[in-house]
Amino acid sequence: MILAINPTRMELLRLKKRHVLAIRGHKLLKDKQDVLVRKFLEIIEETKKLRIQADNEIQSVFQSYSIAEGVVGGAAIESLFAVPGAQTEVKFKTKTIMNLKAPEFEVEITGNPYNYGDEKSSILVDMCVKKFGNLLNTLLKLAELETTSILLAEEIEKTRRRVNVLEYILIPNINETIKYITMKLSEMERSNLTRLKKVKAMITSKKGGKK
Amino acid sequence: MLTYSPEFVENSEYAYAVARIRALETKLIDGAGYNSLITAPMDRFHPLFTEITGIRNNGSPDVHLLLKNLEESFTGHLYMIKSFILEDEIKRLISLEYDYELLKFIIKEEKFQNISIPYELSSRSNYSYPVLRSMLDFGHVLDTGEIMYNAYLSLKNTKVLTGNIIDNECDYSYYTELFQILFEYNNAFVTDFFVRKVDIRNIRTTLRLKIRGEKRTSIRDRFLPFGSIDIKFLEQGFDHNLEGFAAMIVFSPFSMILRNVDKKGDEENQVVQAEKLLEEDLVQYLKESIFVTFGIEPVLAYLWVKEVEVKNLRIILQAKAAGILPEEIKRYVRGLYG
Numbered sequence: 041m042i043l044a045i046n047p048t049r050m051e052l053l054r055l056k057k058r059h060v061l062a063i064r065g066h067k068l069l070k071d072k073q074d075v076l077v078r079k080f081l082e083i084i085e086e087t088k089k090l091r092i093q094a095d096n097e098i099q100s101v102f103q104s105y106s107i108a109e110g111v112v113g114g115a116a117i118e119s120l121f122a123v124p125g126a127q128t129e130v131k132f133k134t135k136t137i138m139n140l141k142a143p144e145f146e147v148e149i150t151g152n153p154y155n156y157g158d159e160k161s162s163i164l165v166d167m168c169v170k171k172f173g174n175l176l177n178t179l180l181k182l183a184e185l186e187t188t189s190i191l192l193a194e195e196i197e198k199t200r201r202r203v204n205v206l207e208y209i210l211i212p213n214i215n216e217t218i219k220y221i222t223m224k225l226s227e228m229e230r231s232n233l234t235r236l237k238k239v240k241a242m243i244t245s246k247k248g249g250k251k
Numbered sequence: 252m253l254t255y256s257p258e259f260v261e262n263s264e265y266a267y268a269v270a271r272i273r274a275l276e277t278k279l280i281d282g283a284g285y286n287s288l289i290t291a292p293m294d295r296f297h298p299l300f301t302e303i304t305g306i307r308n309n310g311s312p313d314v315h316l317l318l319k320n321l322e323e324s325f326t327g328h329l330y331m332i333k334s335f336i337l338e339d340e341i342k343r344l345i346s347l348e349y350d351y352e353l354l355k356f357i358i359k360e361e362k363f364q365n366i367s368i369p370y371e372l373s374s375r376s377n378y379s380y381p382v383l384r385s386m387l388d389f390g391h392v393l394d395t396g397e398i399m400y401n402a403y404l405s406l407k408n409t410k411v412l413t414g415n416i417i418d419n420e421c422d423y424s425y426y427t428e429l430f431q432i433l434f435e436y437n438n439a440f441v442t443d444f445f446v447r448k449v450d451i452r453n454i455r456t457t458l459r460l461k462i463r464g465e466k467r468t469s470i471r472d473r474f475l476p477f478g479s480i481d482i483k484f485l486e487q488g489f490d491h492n493l494e495g496f497a498a499m500i501v502f503s504p505f506s507m508i509l510r511n512v513d514k515k516g517d518e519e520n521q522v523v524q525a526e527k528l529l530e531e532d533l534v535q536y537l538k539e540s541i542f543v544t545f546g547i548e549p550v551l552a553y554l555w556v557k558e559v560e561v562k563n564l565r566i567i568l569q570a571k572a573a574g575i576l577p578e579e580i581k582r583y584v585r586g587l588y589g
Contacts, residue, residue: 099574106573107583110566114318115369119352122359122366123414154463157418158456158473159425160352163522164583166459 041209043217047224055221059214066206073199076138080192087185094178101171108164116160125155130180140195142188145180149173265545268335272553280304280560285584288567289577296571304564314572318565322371325561329375332554341441341547342377344432345554349376351425353383354399358406358417398428419473426477440540440548444555447536449478451529454505457485458496458522479503493521508532523582531585534559559585 045051109117131146153169284303291299300317301307306324308317333342353368353376360366373380383395392400402424406417426449433442456473467489474482480503488499497509508528512521533555540552563584570580 103570103573103575106569107566107575110569111562111583113562113565114322115352115372118366118369119355119359120414120418122356123363123417125414152413152415155414157355157415157422158459159418159422159452163455163459163462163519163526166463167519167523 041213041216042220043213045217045221047221049225052218052221052225055214055218059211059218062206062211062214066203066211069199069203069206072138073196073203076140076192076196076199079137080189080196083185083189083192087182087189090178090182090185094175094182097171097175097178101168101175104164104168104171108162108168111162111164112160117165120156120161120165123155126151126153128176137188137192138195140191142191143184145184147176147180149176264337265335265547265550269545269549271335272549276553276556278305279556280563282586285563285567285586288564289571289580289584293571300564300568314568317568321561321564321568325557326371326374328554328557332550335550336547338436338547340432340436341551344429344436345551346375346377347425347429347432350378350383350399351421352376353378353380354387354403354424355417355421356380357384357387358403358412358421359414361407362412362417396428398424398431423475426475430477438547440543441551444533444536444551446477446479447533449475450480450503450505451533453478453480453482453485454500454509454529455522455526457489458493458525461489462518462522480505493518493525505529505532527583527585530559534585 043055045055112120127150129148129150131148133144133146134141135144136142153173154166156165280303288296288300288303297308297312297317304321304324306317306320308320329345333345336342336345349372352372356366356368356372357380360368368380376383378386378395386394387400387403390400395403402420406412406420409416426445429445430442433445453474457470460469460473467486470482470485470489474485476482480500484499488496491499493509493512493514497506500506500509509525511528512524514521516524537552537556540548543549563586566583567580570583
């Protein structure tokens with residue numbers, strides 16, 4: 041589609057500049073898209089692995105807790121875990137991936153997670169607490185990766201739209217408009233030349249008549 | 252010959268109780284029973300559980316309901332055993348553990364948040380929860396006993412209180428009172444049982460502290476001085492592996508048990524196995540009560556063996572519900588091996 045602009049030399053020059061810019065922008069965006077897709081695929085792969093790991097860990101923690109509850113008894117486990125000993129703080133930071141602000145979580149556990157007596161508890165309770173701590177780290181890492189992958193997917197979609205707009209609409213339109221203006225200008229030049237030739241012929245014939 | 256002496260049977264205060272206990276002992280679940288439960292498919296598990304244990308769940312597949320009924324059944328056994336016992340101090344001794352468990356809840360409830368008190372604790376205790384709470388609140392030292400009341404006051408007045416401090420302080424007071432009763436009652440079998448129990452508890456604690464990566468000095472804060480193993484041996488063994496630790500307590504019967512632990516797995520799994528073997532040794536010790544023809548020993552031994560049975564059933568129920576493989580379940584069931 042030809043852009044709605046006046047077919048002047050100024051516009052042509054401007055359009056040519058826009059064309060160069062669009063080509064460069066398209067290349068850059070295409071490169072960005074490629075890198076984002078590569079990063080996205082890497083993160084998806086990592087997320088898949090981590091999700092499987094988290095699923096296994098959740099199952100393991102659940103089974104570990106069930107065994108611990110079986111060994112020490114329901115009443116005892118309620119008493120053991122009635123007083124929380126560890127404080128968990130999740131710190132939020134951002135990291136930049138291709139100008140994209142992705143979240144980064146960091147968990148800090150302070151205090152004593154084994155905040156219970158020794159008589160009624162068991163090594164199985166300790167193992168369960170330890171597994172819960174590890175699970176928390178895995179879940180936060182998974183949350184971090186999943187959020188990053190969502191953000192990356194949105195960014196890829198945006199970039200893809202921009203690339204497509206440049207590739208299939210803006211650059212062809214500019215090309216077409218440049219072609220149109222060039223043709224228009226050539227035509228104007230040709231008609232101008234013809235007119236001048238005609239004027240010249242008329243002047244020449246007038247001069248010949250007088251002689 | 253005691254068996255041909257009707258006078259002896261008539262004169263024995265525990266003749267009826269032991270006769271009942273001997274009958275009940277035949278109903279204790281054996282290895283085959285546990286194995287059937289562990290390997291049963293889930294659709295047949297509940298009817299089989301009812302068949303083997305006699306605990307009904309009214310057709311509901313709810314594991315929590317079964318667990319509740321299991322605990323209630325044990326509470327019933329506790330009442331029955333208490334009814335067999337003639338001495339008041341032993342009746343008190345049986346429920347003393349639950350009194351101190353209630354005390355832990357009372358302190359935690361006061362200091363931290365609203366905690367629901369498990370019903371079975373309240374019902375197994377010498378007092379119920381509201382009674383103990385009001386006795387402690389109104390300072391009825393004569394009813395609660397000086398040791399318990401002092402533990403309550405000491406914890407109430409402690410400014411920085413953690414779950415660890417509450418539990419260990421209550422456990423210490425529990426054993427202090429328990430050994431005071433045992434000293435007055437003077438029964439070698441029962442006293443030895445608790446001495447062994449304390450030894451096992453101290454060994455387990457030392458091994459666990461090491462795995463947690465805590466310092467050797469932390470043993471001192473947690474050691475219970477009622478056992479037969481001195482703290483210095485535990486401290487000496489702290490930096491060694493299980494084999495080395497066993498060598499440090501070579502004078503104790505538990506040394507051989509620790510040596511029998513399979514050394515293939517990691518340290519944590521070795522301690523899991525050690526805990527199981529130590530508990531099994533305690534059950535083995537209780538079985539020696541068979542040599543006491545008419546006395547309190549078989550009665551108490553039955554109760555404590557029943558407690559282990561309940562623990563095993565609880566493990567099986569929880570593990571089956573969590574989808575744990577039979578071979579794995581056998582690693583935790585006392586008296587059973589894969």
